[in-house]
Amino acid sequence: xxxxxxxxxxxxxxxxxxxxxxxxxxxxxxxxxxxxxxxxxxxxxxxxxxxxxxxxxxxxxxxxxxxxxxxxxxxxxxxxxxxxxxxxxxxxxxxxxxxxxxxxxxxxxxxxxxxxxxxxxxxxxxxxxxxxxxxxxxxxxxxxxxxxxxxxxxxxxxxxxxxxxxxxxxxxxxxxxxxxxxxxxxxxxxxxxxxxxxxxxxxxxxxxxxxxxxxxxxxxxxxxxxxxxxxxxxxxxxxxxxxxxxxxxxxxxxxxxxxxxxxxxxxxxxxxxxxxxxxxxxxxxxxxxxxxxxxxxxxxxxxxxxxxxxxxxxxxxxxxxxxxxxxxxxxxxxxxxxxxxxxxxxxxxxxxxxxxxxxxxxxxxxxxxxxxxxxxxxxxxxxxxxxxxxxxxxxxxxxxxxxxxxxxxxxxxxxxxxxxxxxxxxxxxxxxxxxxxxxxxxxxxxxxxxxxxxxxxxxxxxxxxxx
Numbered sequence: 001x002x003x004x005x006x007x008x009x010x011x012x013x014x015x016x017x018x019x020x021x022x023x024x025x026x027x028x029x030x031x032x033x034x035x036x037x038x039x040x041x042x043x044x045x046x047x048x049x050x051x052x053x054x055x056x057x058x059x060x061x062x063x064x065x066x067x068x069x070x071x072x073x074x075x076x077x078x079x080x081x082x083x084x085x086x087x088x089x090x091x092x093x094x095x096x097x098x099x100x101x102x103x104x105x106x107x108x109x110x111x112x113x114x115x116x117x118x119x120x121x122x123x124x125x126x127x128x129x130x131x132x133x134x135x136x137x138x139x140x141x142x143x144x145x146x147x148x149x150x151x152x153x154x155x156x157x158x159x160x161x162x163x164x165x166x167x168x169x170x171x172x173x174x175x176x177x178x179x180x181x182x183x184x185x186x187x188x189x190x191x192x193x194x195x196x197x198x199x200x201x202x203x204x205x206x207x208x209x210x211x212x213x214x215x216x217x218x219x220x221x222x223x224x225x226x227x228x229x230x231x232x233x234x235x236x237x238x239x240x241x242x243x244x245x246x247x248x249x250x251x252x253x254x255x256x257x258x259x260x261x262x263x264x265x266x267x268x269x270x271x272x273x274x275x276x277x278x279x280x281x282x283x284x285x286x287x288x289x290x291x292x293x294x295x296x297x298x299x300x301x302x303x304x305x306x307x308x309x310x311x312x313x314x315x316x317x318x319x320x321x322x323x324x325x326x327x328x329x330x331x332x333x334x335x336x337x338x339x340x341x342x343x344x345x346x347x348x349x350x351x352x353x354x355x356x357x358x359x360x361x362x363x364x365x366x367x368x369x370x371x372x373x374x375x376x377x378x379x380x381x382x383x384x385x386x387x388x389x390x391x392x393x394x395x396x397x398x399x400x401x402x403x404x405x406x407x408x409x410x411x412x413x414x415x416x417x418x419x420x421x422x423x424x425x426x427x428x429x430x431x432x433x434x435x436x437x438x439x440x441x442x443x444x445x446x447x448x449x450x451x452x453x454x455x456x457x458x459x460x461x462x463x464x465x466x467x
Contacts, residue, residue, distance in 0.1 A: 010052025060094025060397030123455030151459020211288030
């Protein structure tokens with residue numbers, strides 16, 4: 001028997017508009033919207049009524065870049081699909097797109113099936129997969145076609161990490177050509193890994209072993225160079241391109257130039273690049289290890305270019321690249337050698353709130369907040385209409401958001417399975433209050449009421465952003 005839910009009296013904010021409206025939910029989907037106080041809304045009845053007076057009613061967040069149970073540097077990211085999706089729900093995110101990993105010597109199918117098994121029955125919210133391609137060859141290129149057909153429509157390649165995930169320009173070109181033919185979107189980790197490895201070796205030989213040198217050797221110019229090269233390879237292949245975790249103003253400039261020329265090139269940044277900097281990497285007593293991620297944190301002056309890119313739509317998406325490793329026992333693997341610190345930071349629970357703080361601070365508008373956190377990632381990865389908006393027929397992934405609540409981020413109160421917060425002590429205005437996933441309450445007035453296994457796997461269409 002279906003439950004009808006009515007959300008009354010809130011300000012409904014989507015990427016397209018803001019309106020005081022009541023929202024009717026039935027059979028896990030948005031059934032209707034009507035202006036608050038109108039005859040239509042007044043006539044609705046429901047089994048459950050949620051009062052959203054003085055609250056925003058927003059689409060559930062879509063985090064298109066997470067790494068649960070991800071193998072890196074001899075260890076695994078500390079959030080499982082169960083703990084990570086529960087934390088996501090607490091933070092107002094109702095869909096993640098995680099990365100299945102092809103190991104060298106294995107097929108894409110083997111990698112994808114392993115991730116299906118990891119996530120099955122564990123997730124508190126809906127989930128989908130991208131595919132990391134570590135070994136581009138004739139067989140994997142054919143497999144890409146089959147994956148697109150079953151709803152895995154994006155493929156991540158790495159210009160970094162030689163010997164692990166790295167693809168050379170020829171492999172990248174072939175994968176892009178295949179994507180152009182089958183509709184798959186190529187996602188690029190754009191850093192010149194070959195050159196970076198030389199600088200890493202030189203730094204270690206010179207005794208520069210502290211975490212801050214991680215940022216110094218992974219130079220912004222080498223991110224920009226790789227971004228430029230990826231754009232040109234995509235142009236040769238006549239393929240769209242999505243550059244992940246853009247951190248440097250020089251890389252933003254490359255994307256802006258390509259988009260000015262009319263190329264289907266897209267960029268994502270992450271909260272850590274918008275709110276943190278190399279100052280964090282330099283924290284004493286090895287504390288900087290908490291902030292080691294790739295691309296690395298940059299000097300503060302890069303932040304203005306990232307915010308500007310988000311306002312001008314040269315950057316379309318904010319994802320987290322959530323890849324947590326505990327400080328104790330995991331990050332500490334790199335004491336005395338920064339190159340051994342597992343790369344990645346926690347953040348899936350903080351993204352929606354940090355971006356609301358950006359609204360409060362005047363960096364972006366409310367509608368742009370929803371665009372970069374919900375609608376654009378859904379469009380980019382073939383989920384829009386079902387996810388990323390509040391409209392009749394869409395999944396009832398809805399967040400009741402209190403814009404006036406104040407909170408302080410802390411590892412003591414977060415729900416991610418990691419022993420530190422990258423934003424410890426940061427005070428924010430705005431907080432998630434209630435979260436529905438396909439019409440089911442998963443967070444109810446700041447209490448988790450969801451369950452492992454509620455989340456469904458969602459096959460995706462091809463990129464809807466190419467208009």
